[in-house]
Amino acid sequence: MTKEITPRLAHLAAINAIKIARADKFALSLQEQIDELRASELTPHQMAHELNERGYRTPRGHYWTYKSVQDVCARLDAITKTAVDTANATDATACF
Numbered sequence: 001m002t003k004e005i006t007p008r009l010a011h012l013a014a015i016n017a018i019k020i021a022r023a024d025k026f027a028l029s030l031q032e033q034i035d036e037l038r039a040s041e042l043t044p045h046q047m048a049h050e051l052n053e054r055g056y057r058t059p060r061g062h063y064w065t066y067k068s069v070q071d072v073c074a075r076l077d078a079i080t081k082t083a084v085d086t087a088n089a090t091d092a093t094a095c096f
Helices: 007-029 031-039 044-053 066-094
Strands: none
Touching: 007 031, 007 066, 031 044, 031 066, 044 066
């Protein structure tokens, strides 16, 4: 049984896509700082402290917590994995 796509469902899907795009954009804006902190082998708690000390805030203007650091790191990892998978798929199809 397939679900009928109503205008309401389409609207909600569009809103969700916008939220995901905004979150991805925010995460990418912090990628250099996050990469630097990861290279320093800091824990998420230490990374949160350092981001707060540097004056960075979460998208909602809150202080960073270990969980918000973990979330942005996971998002960056997912973005990177998607980019690598896309590049690999493109390379694989180029062979044919």
